[in-house]
Amino acid sequence: MLKQILLILLLFPFGVSAQNDNCDRVISGTIYNLSTDEPLPFSTVQVQGTSKGVVSDENGKFILKGLCEEEFDLIFSHVGYKKLVHHHDVHHELPTIYMAPNEVTLESVVVEAERTTGDLSTSAVGKLSAKEYERESSRSFGDVVKNISGVTVLQTGQNVVKPVIHGLHSSRILIINNGVQHQYQNWGADHAPEIDPSLYDQIKVIKGASTVRYGAGALGGVLLIDADQPELLQDWNGKVGTDFSTNGRAFNTEAKLEKGYKNFAFTGQASYLKQGDLTAPNYQLTNTGKEELSASLAARYHRKAFDLNLYLSHFEQELGILKASVNGNLEDLANAMESEVPPETKPFSYEINNPRQVISHNMAKLHGTWHGEDQKVELQYAYQQNNRKEYDVRRGTNNEVPSIDLSLTSQTLNLDWKHPEIFNFLGSAGFQSIYRNNRNIFGTNTIQFVPNYTSYEFGAYLIESTELTPSTELEIGGRFDYFYSDIIGRDNSNDLYFNELNYSSFSATAGIKKQIQKGRIFRVNVGNAWRPANVSDFYRSGKHQSVIEYGLWRYVRDSDNNFDDAVLSNEERYVGIEQAFKIVSGYELKNDRFSAELTAYVNYIQNYIYSKPGGIVNTVRGAFPLFIYQQTDALFAGADISSKIQHSKQFSSVIRANYVWAKDITNDDLFVDIPPAHLGYGINYTIPNWAGLSGIELGLQANYYAEQFNAPRVITVKEILAAQEADVNLFAEDDSNFDYLPAPDDYLLMSLNAAADYKNFSFMAKVDNLLNTAYRSYTNRMRYFADETGINLSLSVKYKF
Known part of the structure; x- marks a missing residue:
């Protein structure tokens, strides 16, 4: 009897859904222009095989009523746009339709746009x-x-x-x-x-x-990075393409193939990239080659209220690290940082030598979704394998052996429930677990840079939203997370050390979205988030590519601020969890010819962990800048602006700007590597058709990056060496943050792009750093040794079928 009752309970939701065979079903959505993201008014929506249809309104919205079937095919059409057939069922989210103009090779697409409560509505x-x-x-x-x-x-x-x-x-x-x-x-x-x-x-x-x-x-x-799920009821289609770039003499090929049946669909993709040494405006950047291979397979099985999705992906790459970042002694390091042309500069080559990285990442995901009456349940399992090898310039046979060899295995399980409306609240609840196992592969002949560890993470969340008024939406949410890590490693004497870490905390959010009037929306979101120090924050120790780094528990300093390595505990150096309190507000304005969005934020972080320059170190593998990890309270504030102006049918402009201000509140100090202010402007000219070509677009962009004036003091390597020779400790009385070189000058980068379509072919060309400007980016660690890349012409050809 008990088994029969359990069976009835398990089948009850499916039974309710199956018995609902009336003709009062309703489906609604919005249709957009794929090229402009603007609503597409007065489009036709037809239920295939019936006389039922509707025309979208001036805002691209449509409502279809009186539907009897649970599953049907919708035909979307508009004069001058590619027709789209979409297989839909009433259990899925309301679709967002993107119609592609006839003159472009982009295909019309359907985004079954899930309304991600608590994440997309009141957040920027x-x-x-x-x-x-x-x-x-x-x-x-x-x-x-x-x-x-x-x-x-x-x-x-x-x-x-x-x-x-x-x-x-x-x-x-x-x-x-x-x-x-x-x-x-x-x-x-x-x-x-x-x-x-x-x-x-x-x-x-x-x-x-x-x-x-x-x-x-x-x-x-x-x-959030997503690939469209395979679409049902579609013929064989796909694309092949190739790209070529002059800087680095890089070439890239890619291919995609899709097919959809009534209940099953799949998509397969692959890509390969080969790049040689890149070039700065005045010299070669030796050992900056790259090689990548990636592939993915997605499959979907659909049965009325149930969807099952399988996703497999593989990514591997080999990356060269600038040879000039490795120097034999402290004098060479000082000279390399002040040299006009980097040392070890050689002619162009596709060969990738040490220092270099070899990385691979594999993922397998199985995702199931059940749609009930006004509710949805999702269950997802994913397995990931990440392997990383880092090779340094070493002597003898060790040069062929990685100095860091790590294998990270992880498994995640997610359960999410989007519940029916309760007391005017719509929302979702869920549970997440993550298992990680990180291991050092034996044979590097070096002390572990980070130890082995196993970690477990468990989290549960609840997010709700409601309409306070027809124009005002409120969202609130909360989450609890628990972390546990079991650590085993070896210190510089090759002795074992052990530790266990336990953390737990709450995070919460509250936000309001207010439509002030048509085309004007105001958002504000207030929340807190937290992050426990990870294993590398605590235990990183030694050479890591172009620097020497020591984590929070891997060094001590005496009363004269002299540095020495060690293995500490939380009792010897307390490390609290990072707690962030952030306010983000935004204002959005949109009309027929103009759209703009302004986002401003303030983010106060307690126990902020950061990398601080600490001097220079000479090792058997060379001389390198030293970075040590410390903890403080920090304040980040800034703003982002983006806007688009449609001057005429052919001309449009895009403006983007962002500014970040950051400060060490505890010590009244400044941080290194905070992005400088940026202002960008682009103007585009489009021609629908000309000389057999379609979708012609020409664009010119200008990006200005200011000098970072909010930067700490400067102490060069030569000044440190001179102080050491004079037996003077530069940091004994002043331990404030510093940088090894001044922040680079401001610079302007220009780029030019062109695109056109011919039948099923699409052609694109772009010139980056059009003026071949010599510059250095403040947020590039290699700015100590070399300029950024010079002019680059990229050509692309794609064929869609």
């Missing part, structure tokens, strides 16, 4: 348009996301590029890769995310510390 969100993403997707992940307002980058050379949101990076930004929290060695400026943008279709950034749905640690924000 930035993204790239479909055209912008198409133009940039062959570049590195960091180079793509820096085109979003409020996002900058932190670099180690020309190949290691990672995103910075409102001045914060690495483990203070969560990257959600196709719904999975991307797990990688994200603890250093030398580690970029292992993501190929060409495998995805859209990137969004949530600029807040209150993203309670995605997990602890998002003090800066969240990057």
Whole structure:
């Protein structure tokens, strides 16, 4: 009897859904122009095989009533745009339709736009348009996301590029890769995310510390990277393409293939990139080559109220690190930092020598969704394997052996429930668990830079939203997370040390979205987030590519501020969790010819952990700048501005600007590597058709980067050497932050782009650093040794079928 009751309870939701065969079903959505992201009015929506249809209003919105079937095919059409057929069922979210003009090769797409309560409505969100993403997707992940307002980058050379949101990076930004929290060695400026943008279709950034749905640690924000799920009922289609760049003589090829049946669909993609040494305006950047290979497979199985999605991806790369960043002794280091042409400069080559990185990342995800009456349940499991090898310039046979060899295995489990409306509240609740196992692979012949560890993370969240008035929406949310880590490592004497770390805390958010009038929206979001110090913050020790680094528990300093390595505990040096309290407000204005968004924020972080220059060190592997980790209270504040002006049918302009101000509140000091102010302007000219070509676009962009005046004092390597010879301790009485070189001068970068389509072909050309300007970026650690890259011409050809 008990088994029968349990069976009835399990089948009850499905039974209710199946019995609801009346004809009062309603579906509504919005239709947009794919090229401009503007609403597309007066489009036709037809239920295939029936006489039921409707025309969208002046805002692109449509409502279809009186539907009897649970599943049906919708036909979207508009004069001058490509027709779209979409297989839909009433259990899914309201679709957002993007219609592609006939003159472009981009295809019309459907985004089954889930309303992510608590994360997208009252928080500031930035993204790239479909055209912008198409133009940039062959570049590195960091180079793509820096085109979003409020996002900058932190670099180690020309190949290691990672995103910075409102001045914060690495483990203070969560990257959600196709719904999975991307797990990688994200603890250093030398580690970029292992993501190929060409495998995805859209990137969004949530600029807040209150993203309670995605997990602890998002003090800066969240990057959402998604590929469209395979579409049902579609013929074989796909694309092939190739890109070539003159700087580095790089070439890239990519391919995509899709097919959809009634209940099953799949998408397969692959990409390969080969790049040689890059070139600055006045010299070669030796050993800056790169090679990448990536592939993914997505499959979808659909049965009425149930969807099952499988996603597999593989990414591997080999990256060269600028040879001039490695020097044999302290005198060479000082000379390298002041040399006009970097030492060890050699002719162009595709060969990648030491120092270099070899990284691979694999992911497998299984995601199931059940749609009930006004509710949805999602269950997701993901497995990730990340392998990282870092090679230094070493003597003898050790030169072929990695000095750092790490393998990170992780497993994540997510359960999310979007509940029906309760007392005028709509919301979702969920549970998340993450298991990580990080191991040093034996045979490096070096002391472990970071120890082995196993960690467990558990989190639960609740997010609710309600309408206070027809024009005002309130969102509130909370989350609890628990972390546990079991650590075992070896110190510089090769003796074992052990530790266990336990952390738990709450995070919360509250936000209001107010539509002041048509086209004018005000948002404000207040929240807190927290991040425990990770294992590398505590225990990193020794040489790491171009620097020497020591974590919070791996060094001591005496009364004269002299440095020595050690292994400490929390009793010897207390380390509290980082607690961020952030306010983000935004104002959005949009009409037929003008759109703009202003975002301002203040972020106060208690127990902020940062990397501080600490001097210079001479080792058997060379001489390097020393960085030590410390903890303080910090304040970050700033603003982002983005706007678009449609001057005429052919001419449009885009303006972007961002500013970050940061300060060490505890010590009344300044930090290194805070992004300088940036102002960008671009003007575009479009021609629908000319000489057999369509979708012609010409663009000119100018980006001005100011000098970073909010920078700490400067103590050069030569000044440190002179003080050592005179037996003077420069840091005994003044331990404030400093930098090894002054902040670089301001600079202006120009770029030119052109695009056109011919039948199923699309052509794109872009010239970066059009004026071949010699400059150095303040947020690039290699600015100590070399200029950035010079002029670069990129050509792209893609064929869609």
